[in-house]
Amino acid sequence: MKGLLRNVLMSAALVGICSGVVGHAQAAEQINPSLTPNKILNVAHRGASGHAPEHTLLSYELGQQMKGDYIEVDLQMTKDGELIAMHDETLDRTTNGTGLVKNYTLKEIKQLDTGSWFNETYPQYAKDEYVGLKVPTLEEVIEKFGKGARYYIETKSPEVYPGMEEKLLEILDEYKLTGPNVPSNKVIIQSFSPESLKKVHSLNPYIPLVQLLWYDGPATITDAELEVYKTYSIGLGMNFNTIDEAYVQKVREHGLLIHPYTVNEKSDMRKLLDWGVTGMFTNFPDRLQEVLREANKITLKGNR
Template sequence: MKKFLSIILITLFVSTVVGQATASAFSEKILNVAHRGASGHAPEHTILSYELGEKMKGDYIEIDLQMTKDGVLIAMHDETLDRTTDGSGHVKDHTIDEIKQLDAGSWFNERNPEKASEDFVGLTVPTLEEIFIEFGKSTKYYIETKSPEVYPGMEEELLRLLNKYGLTGKHDRVLLQSFSQESLQIIHELDPSWPLVQLIRAADSDNITDEQLEEISTYAIGVGPNHTRISEEDVARVLQYDLDIHPYTVNNPEVMHELLDWGVTGLFTDYPDVLWNVLKERQTGR
């Protein structure tokens, strides 16, 4: 694993990005969110992918949550195991011990032969607790409650683990997001101090109303729309409500530049190294 990290990181120019002035109400810099880790370079939602996300200058590692049959929160995007492991079936129908037996890395080699690595073979699905133990307080987390309607109690378990590992107090360390307004409102009711981001599905990203933005501003600090469905006017309107806007998932440098020109306050990307270089270019002049 260390050999792989050394090879892939040697092409990166190592420096520190100074925060850029933005219209953000939450942060003084544009947020570079490593979507599922550096998932363009390594199997998504694995410890290795998260390590790369940090090393490639991501400000936050993004973690999607599912819950096992025995109530353990794991990092996985899909409700089913089929796409990113050698298992099958719904996460909710398997125990953590069963899921820990699965290979969560080899699929990436099969689908991306030009990026294949032996280091990916046999990677396992991490639990949220394992991620907190591995990365601790030095990392910033952008955590999504996926399919919360399928997992009653997901929000309570998430907050329990955040408290257990001392990820409270300095709340720019953790952002919590969901497509489910109900899930975010449950978190807000349990502890209104957590910064929340309301994700917006692609079909709704280009027609969100002022009334909806006003309502979102009562419990969240920002919104996450699909980048292909928004305009410069949409960005300006969101900012008028003192909300941040973090579009997903942006991998093309030119599109990154365009969205940043519009005034977005953060971006989700599978390639945090690419966004880091774009932000650096904007500081020094293209």
């Protein structure tokens, strides 16, 4: 596939550029193949959330089993300052509770069922074991999967939760997921908020950051915008159905990685790989793994 071949050819130049963002000489030592275009990242979006209730330990575990490269964790903060794995600011969609996360303590949120809704919404994937699942904290996720896993963490609505970034970095440091002896690919932090990412960058310039973008129509981006993003991030993520090959190549030519979201159909996965993306988010990491295996066979056959 032309995108994979192009990834290999562009690797050396891009690694050099991205290293400057992560931290000059130290980054050169820390840089890992999973943060270069040689490696197409398969990011299990909210875990294997096409198969199991999102942001539950079971969903994350299934994502690992399906060869997802990263556990993706969206963060919200409770009334008593605990970081939990949840996409929405409200409890309504994925639990049997209602109202804003910030208005409830962790103890109160722990009483909620975050699995039954999935069985009702997706009966074709329903399982009895999903009933009664609990909302995990970030610490519980890390304790479950340990330092052997990689984490792609999003600061959701950071303007609603003062101190979210400091709390996140405190936890990462406590569990030794950051630091001079930790590979730079162990944790990636993403956000739609440039302010949140810049804050993280000021507190720890060695953590790779990804700027999330949302487009309501066909995606466009300027050279000036890309150069600004490069000052604090190693890559961009955006809704995949708004971009085209020219957009992907423009991002790549500026030395940034590109991880579109949320790609669930194999035809879309193949198209994006042909365009040269360096990874993608999917609710079905098993599907992407199959597509990557197919692409690898084609690439190997073409190199014979």
